[in-house]
Amino acid sequence: MSADLFEFLCRMGDNTLILGHRVSEWCGHSPVLEEDIALANTALDLIGQTQLWLGLAGEVEGQGRSADDLAFLRDAWDFRNVLLVELPNGDFGQTLMRQFLFDAWQELMLGALKESSDARVAEIAEKASKEVAYHVERSGDTVIGLGDGTEESHQRMQAALDYLYPYVGEMFESDAVDAAMAKAGIAPDPASLRDAYDARLAQVMAEATLSIPDDRFAHAGGRTGRMHTEHLGHILSTMQWLQRAYPGATW
């Protein structure tokens, strides 16, 4: 059980770590000052959640690894984030579309985790869900505003959705780890969240005047570690550089 729980916690923490990294790349470059503040705030929340998920993962593993050890000293094959969060930022529209597609999933996942049989998981979910309620409201409103904005903004948002939609399905995959989590009442079976997600997506995209692609094909391999995108290695080589170049230093 503890190996499955460790795997599950890494999936949660790696999602927030890698997405937080991506969002933080916007610092100082966003279209308007309010967005600089909002993006930094979102990245900050995600990194804070990472500290909690990976901190607990290290505790459950019981080999003395801290959240920092897990974040900075694992190689790409040990990362368990979904592929969606490692995709490049693209333009602002692609970044916010990616954020909404993730936020809408995370809101449902955390909602279920608040009822987790593991009190430590429930406690993290309780705290994180307050932040994510704000994230999903903002990313959803921005997707609607830009989808139903000008001709150009509409086209860019449709292109972002077309590009990102094939990465949505992976968030709802289930494997043996998920089965073990569901059986123990620790976490829901991700597949069970899909209908509510689809309903939310349909509502927001209708308001945004955007068309959800018919093809439900899903790229996968991130959350199992079977095969990440080429992007992850570059993220890690930036993120982990100081820890790797100066091993054992205290910062």
Next chain:
Amino acid sequence: MYAQMIKTAGTGVKSRDDMTPEEAAFQDRIDADIKIEPKDWMPDDYRATLIRQIGQHAHSEIVGQLPEGNWITRAPTLERKAILLAKVQDEAGHGLYLYCAAETLGISRDELTEDLLSGKMKYSSIFNYPTLNWADIGAVGWLVDGAAIMNQVPLQRTSYGPYSRAMIRICKEESFHQRQGYDIMMKMAQGTEAQKKMAQDALNRFWYPSLMMFGPSDKESVHSAQSMAWKIKIDSNDELRQRFVDQTVPQAEYLGLTIPDENLKWNEEKGGYDFSEPDWTEFFNVLKGKGPCNTERMNARVQAWEDGKWVRDGLLAHARKRAARKVAAE
């Protein structure tokens, strides 16, 4: 503070006899420490000077995100990353308060932004220097925020109400940033040989540019008298620089780092340190756009503004559609 070389509008301090009744009443309020508020009468030159000063400060907060943002993706621990993100978010927030304060003087944020991007308005010279190693993030907090606080604390008492109130909020956050910066320096200075080397390297590169933040010597600052009479400048550049050096030298000693100035010496008689002047030729070159990062900083801001146009237009178009739909429904 992040405003340097602000040219005071007007022809200098007027004597009482030369003032109109309105100007005399205005000066009386300032002398009595009564705040000037947006709807109050004020001389055009007071308004123009404040717009320059507050605008330059706001631009500095915005451009200042770039050298720190340069290290967010490479911060060495999750905690350091979170602290740096929170700090950069605060800087953007400071920019927002300051643009709002400037707007009360009758200029829009978009107009100020256009003036920054066209090069008509400046931002602090300090942000044209690069952040090259992780200790630079410590040095920016310790020295750059330290120098900013030195100037901003007196400005909490400035005569213009909205500016004064913005400064009070900003100073609280800046003090916190300075402590965080010093904390990074402590870790580095007590760390491995490589970390000590990074800390010393950061101090070597940021020392003189930090001294330049206060602007040229009082002898060169021909416009200060009017700004001081209006209480939009409280202390002279040299007074503030001296205070900064006196505060910082013992902190560097505590860290075991060497300030890169062979002439640095305690002067018992004046009760402060003697120290070398920064290279003012370099300073004026940086102001003219010839600093190490001027081109990159401006290009980054111009690109963010141009790339973001479709987003601003899109959101505005949506807001108009919604408003129109609301009217149609009523």
